[in-house]
Amino acid sequence: MSTLDTPTATLPFEPYRELDSAELTERIQAVRSQMGKELLILGHHYQQDEVIALADLRGDSYQLSKLAAQSRDCRYIVFCGVHFMAETADIVANRPEVLAGRDGWRVPVVLPDLAAGCSMADMAEIEQVENCWDELSEVIDMDRVVPVTYINSAASLKAFCGRHGGIVCTSSNARAVLEWAFERGDRVFFFPDQHLGRNTSMGMGIALEQMPVWDPFADELGGNSEEDIRGSKVILWKGWCSVHQMFRPEHVEMFRRRDPEIRILVHPECPREVFELADEFGSTNKIIQTIQQAPAGSRWAIGTELHLVNRLKQEHPDKEIHFLSPVVCMCATMYRIDLPHLCWSLENLAAGTPVNVIEVDDETAKWARIAIERMLDIG
Numbered sequence: 001m002s003t004l005d006t007p008t009a010t011l012p013f014e015p016y017r018e019l020d021s022a023e024l025t026e027r028i029q030a031v032r033s034q035m036g037k038e039l040l041i042l043g044h045h046y047q048q049d050e051v052i053a054l055a056d057l058r059g060d061s062y063q064l065s066k067l068a069a070q071s072r073d074c075r076y077i078v079f080c081g082v083h084f085m086a087e088t089a090d091i092v093a094n095r096p097e098v099l100a101g102r103d104g105w106r107v108p109v110v111l112p113d114l115a116a117g118c119s120m121a122d123m124a125e126i127e128q129v130e131n132c133w134d135e136l137s138e139v140i141d142m143d144r145v146v147p148v149t150y151i152n153s154a155a156s157l158k159a160f161c162g163r164h165g166g167i168v169c170t171s172s173n174a175r176a177v178l179e180w181a182f183e184r185g186d187r188v189f190f191f192p193d194q195h196l197g198r199n200t201s202m203g204m205g206i207a208l209e210q211m212p213v214w215d216p217f218a219d220e221l222g223g224n225s226e227e228d229i230r231g232s233k234v235i236l237w238k239g240w241c242s243v244h245q246m247f248r249p250e251h252v253e254m255f256r257r258r259d260p261e262i263r264i265l266v267h268p269e270c271p272r273e274v275f276e277l278a279d280e281f282g283s284t285n286k287i288i289q290t291i292q293q294a295p296a297g298s299r300w301a302i303g304t305e306l307h308l309v310n311r312l313k314q315e316h317p318d319k320e321i322h323f324l325s326p327v328v329c330m331c332a333t334m335y336r337i338d339l340p341h342l343c344w345s346l347e348n349l350a351a352g353t354p355v356n357v358i359e360v361d362d363e364t365a366k367w368a369r370i371a372i373e374r375m376l377d378i379g
């Protein structure tokens, strides 16, 4: 029997491309009404406006997973974000104790477009990280190295940290996590974002020379000498966010020349040269709070994803808000989540033929959860 003959066949995606925004929005709203509180649509701050408008909850990646896990009614999650976020939601929302409380019901976490990955997360693959660990063990005592992964990483890397006494961090708690790590070891192995690792470590007084960068494509020792590795405090992975990497010191200088009083506010995924010039820095949430609390009439140039900055502009017309770059820096992979994909995945979910369900295997989830829980215990 062909799938087209089957009443329960997955709805194909192609026809959804032909629908206009008004019809897609109406059909999405119809599924939301039909599924009620059992359905949670999560929208990351970097999503486009027409998608964010349809989300039940808006937040950063970890905040959204936590909120979803706390919902008593939620039976289905549609995550308008990128792949690692859907993995984290699956790990957190389907913890064994929560599953037991739901009579074993595993909440499916749907990513509307599987091509919505994260270029930064993709820069560290588990095999590369394991090879690095092995190579390092020929030079230093790995019992004294604590691996730390940014939450923007694959579940397999979080599990690696869980297995090796390590931990997960977010952009808002990176410093507290590094302090935790230094209470347990002499060195930190930080991946995948070199900028968050470097900016945070420098704020703790660690010198640049003590932070070699590990290039997974270099022939030996990630492109470092044995001396570099022995003298290290933090070994940084050569990864970066393609969005935040685009902000440059000359952008800061341009805004300061135009308006010496303007405040420069950046995300710690920005390169060090930009980070050091900024007046303030913080995670996505901190950036939002800073603008919310800023006095009317204050002027800001913000270095983070374009959709978020534009939304802050719209929501705070009493403040002058600029995007800290003359070129467009938006998260192209987040942008893949659009109304056609959202409508298609929702209608399949409502029809009982879920598509793009992200499921982390039990063993990986167990160790990843250990690394996440260590972070939560820090408070």
Ligand code: SF4
Residues within 6 Å of the ligand: 046, 082, 117, 118, 119, 120, 121, 152, 241, 242, 243, 244, 305, 331, 332, 333, 334
């Ligand atoms: S903004 Fe950067 S770190 Fe965030 S999902 Fe996009 S590529 Fe990944």
